Amino acid sequence: MPELVPLSAVSRRRLLQILAAAGISGPAAVELIAQARKPISIDSLRGASAVLGEDFSDDRLKMIETALQRNLDQFQIVRDLEIDDLVEPAPMFDARRR
Amino acid sequence: MAAANELVFKSGQQLAALIKAREVSPVDVVRAYLDRIEALNPTVNAFITVNGDQALARAREAQKEITAGKYRGPLHGLPYAPKDILATKGIRTTNGSKVTADWVPTYESTITTRLNTAGAIMIGKLNLLEFAMGSGVVSGFGPARNPWDTDYNPGGSSSGSGAALAAYMTPLAIGTDTGGSIRNPAAMCGIVGLKQTYGRVSRYGVTTLSWTLDHAGPMAKTVADAAAMLQVIAGPDPKDATAAHEPVPDYSKALTGDVKGLRIGVPTNYFFDEGNPELLKSVRAAIDHLKGMGAKVVDVEVPHANLAGSAGWIIAMAEGACFHEKRLKETPELFDPLVRERLEAAKFYPAVDYIKAMRIRTILMDEMRRAFQRCDVMAVPGGGPAGKLEPPDTARSDVKPGSKSTPFRGGTTFIGDMTGLPAIVIPCGFTQAPPMLPLTIQFYAKPFDEAMLFRVSHAYESTTDWHKRRPPLDGAKPTTARG
Numbered sequence: 001m002p003e004l005v006p007l008s009a010v011s012r013r014r015l016l017q018i019l020a021a022a023g024i025s026g027p028a029a030v031e032l033i034a035q036a037r038k039p040i041s042i043d044s045l046r047g048a049s050a051v052l053g054e055d056f057s058d059d060r061l062k063m064i065e066t067a068l069q070r071n072l073d074q075f076q077i078v079r080d081l082e083i084d085d086l087v088e089p090a091p092m093f094d095a096r097r098r
Numbered sequence: 099m100a101a102a103n104e105l106v107f108k109s110g111q112q113l114a115a116l117i118k119a120r121e122v123s124p125v126d127v128v129r130a131y132l133d134r135i136e137a138l139n140p141t142v143n144a145f146i147t148v149n150g151d152q153a154l155a156r157a158r159e160a161q162k163e164i165t166a167g168k169y170r171g172p173l174h175g176l177p178y179a180p181k182d183i184l185a186t187k188g189i190r191t192t193n194g195s196k197v198t199a200d201w202v203p204t205y206e207s208t209i210t211t212r213l214n215t216a217g218a219i220m221i222g223k224l225n226l227l228e229f230a231m232g233s234g235v236v237s238g239f240g241p242a243r244n245p246w247d248t249d250y251n252p253g254g255s256s257s258g259s260g261a262a263l264a265a266y267m268t269p270l271a272i273g274t275d276t277g278g279s280i281r282n283p284a285a286m287c288g289i290v291g292l293k294q295t296y297g298r299v300s301r302y303g304v305t306t307l308s309w310t311l312d313h314a315g316p317m318a319k320t321v322a323d324a325a326a327m328l329q330v331i332a333g334p335d336p337k338d339a340t341a342a343h344e345p346v347p348d349y350s351k352a353l354t355g356d357v358k359g360l361r362i363g364v365p366t367n368y369f370f371d372e373g374n375p376e377l378l379k380s381v382r383a384a385i386d387h388l389k390g391m392g393a394k395v396v397d398v399e400v401p402h403a404n405l406a407g408s409a410g411w412i413i414a415m416a417e418g419a420c421f422h423e424k425r426l427k428e429t430p431e432l433f434d435p436l437v438r439e440r441l442e443a444a445k446f447y448p449a450v451d452y453i454k455a456m457r458i459r460t461i462l463m464d465e466m467r468r469a470f471q472r473c474d475v476m477a478v479p480g481g482g483p484a485g486k487l488e489p490p491d492t493a494r495s496d497v498k499p500g501s502k503s504t505p506f507r508g509g510t511t512f513i514g515d516m517t518g519l520p521a522i523v524i525p526c527g528f529t530q531a532p533p534m535l536p537l538t539i540q541f542y543a544k545p546f547d548e549a550m551l552f553r554v555s556h557a558y559e560s561t562t563d564w565h566k567r568r569p570p571l572d573g574a575k576p577t578t579a580r581g
Binding site for chain 2: 045056063064066067070071074075077079088089090091092093
């Protein structure tokens with residue numbers, strides 16, 4: 001019998017591949033993957049705030065935790081994209097690139 | 099309500115012809131619009147500030163000049179109103195926020211400087227979503243309302259610009275667009291909204307949301323009016339390093355009505371995947387209409403278009419959080435709760451995500467460039483119909499009860515800001531069931547080819563009458579009649 005691996009122990013990219021193979025894509029896949037990511041905690045945000053030089057109250061940290069969790073779910077498709085090493089960032093539109 | 103002065107129902111260029119021929123005076127025109135604003139602003143809330151006395155004084159000056167034979171051009175004597183995020187020297191500029199509610203700039207934006215120099219007359223400043231990114235509901239100045247049904251959202255962030263034009267409270271307006279904020283209210287209100295190429299118009303004096311995504315451009319009732327405005331505000335500006343030195347063509351020459359042989363690209367992925375069925379049907383019908391006029395329709399693909407929204411959001415919010423850093427520390431309680439939530443959360447975005455979003459921008463630029471090797475313009479849904487204004491209790495946060503965290507799609511607009519390409523939204527239909535709400539088509543073009551956008555959209559507009567319909571603000575049912 002195969003060993004059961006907790007979702008959080010599987011890499012996101014691997015999980016995407018597994019879900020795609022199982023025919024699960026779109027919002028359903030995103031939701032499953034979101035569940036697999038370690039949640040943000042207020043304590044972790046408090047630590048990050050110190051790095052930022054910020055001093056958010058617990059109420060604000062709670063708000064940020066919820067908003068950021070949602071943002072990270074939304075941004076996951078950006079993180080999941082594999083980009084060729086030759087692709088450089090485009091800080092803004094440059095007519096010379098036409 | 100007193101009957102509206104029929105002057106307000108004429109397009110800007112119709113008024114310009116009357117003014118040039120001295121059949122109508124700028125004073126009469128300005129007064130007609132000021133009366134209209136006085137009658138409707140309590141309902142529509144499109145204007146934050148109305149500077150009637152100054153406008154009338156300038157109208158009298160314009161009248162003197164024109165009478166003396168010093169006609170400055172097609173904007174001379176015409177009223178206009180900028181979104182209240184453009185700095186106007188000596189005139190309060192609120193950014194739609196309590197944070198800057200009393201700010202009186204000591205300098206003038208390049209856009210308003212150029213419009214004023216061309217003889218246009220600023221009659222007031224328009225409502226918006228706070229700092230071009232707020233809820234539009236829990237803001238310092240209350241929500242602008244959609245003239246087609248005042249329970250409905252006029253879109254944003256240039257909410258007042260869209261609403262004022264649809265309500266015939268100004269013939270010309272200026273909006274700003276970072277993720278779609280000109281084109282979205284243009285769509286919801288059924289007017290013309292142009293987001294020109296990044297750099298085509300100076301951003302000097304426009305309060306920043308995102309340095310690398312912000313555009314400021316014309317909003318109007320007709321394509322010809324938008325073209326006349328761009329003619330004046332486009333061009334290099336020593337005060338804005340991103341303002342391009344590309345030559346500015348004579349846009350009036352693009353208004354030929356001819357689309358024979360023009361290649362219209364229709365994306366086979368993403369852009370038509372979601373959307374209101376009535377909208378999609380109207381857009382397809384508009385494309386068929388242009389085909390019937392002699393245009394060719396070709397398939398195009400933008401494989402990573404679905405990433406524009408999420409990547410664009412990272413860039414916009416990260417840059418916004420940086421721009422507002424000091425204000426967020428000093429007066430956080432004055433911000434719209436939604437703006438505060440977005441900016442404070444953005445402080446935690448990793449730099450790697452921001453840079454990766456910039457790399458996605460490179461990918462999108464390359465994919466759009468390839469698409470435009472096959473076509474002259476790309477046709478996609480513009481947007482609509484509008485939804486109802488959100489209740490204040492849920493408008494305070496992006497996290498809605500029971501909502502799911504699906505990727506932020508960015509609609510059909512964010513890719514324009516991410517790639518810098520020009521785009522225009524024009525009306526192409528209305529919903530059938532009441533309330534009758536506008537539906538719109540959007541065209542994209544190659545960099546600095548705004549003339550192509552004017553050509554195709556003017557050809558469509560000239561052979562349809564969607565832009566002639568009036569919202570039911572005067573106590574009458576919506577009508578297709580026009581004065």
